[in-house]
Amino acid sequence: MxxxxxxxxxxxxxxxxxxxxxxxxxxxxxxxxxxxxxxxxxxxxxxxxxxxxxxxxxxxCVSDELADIILESHCLSVEELVSVLAWIRDLKQPK
Missing domain, CATH: 1.10.260.40 (lambda repressor-like DNA-binding domains)
Structure with a gap:
């Protein structure tokens, strides 16, 4: 805080x-x-x-990194948030 x-x-x-x-x-x-x-x-x-x-x-938030992600993303538009969410989900997929 x-x-x-x-x-x-x-x-x-x-x-x-x-x-x-x-x-x-x-x-x-x-x-x-x-x-x-x-x-x-x-x-x-x-x-x-x-x-x-x-x-x-x-x-x-349980980590500073997650807190930073929340701070950086809270001003994004819905479309931008959807893109970020898709990118995160893609990261989680096995390569």
Missing amino acids: RTARIRAGLPQDRLGVLIGLDEGCSSARISRYETGTHEPPFETAKNLAAALGIPAAYFY
């Missing part, structure tokens, strides 16, 4: 306020989410994703 926040150019306190957290505790709460001390409820994760302009699935 830290990477996405920094990429969006938002300090922790501003991000917290954008998703409706009290200004007095927003920075600390976002810090706890970023360090993994606390996991945000799914609704909060959706709000964070919306504020950062990324899909919520980004937060639940």
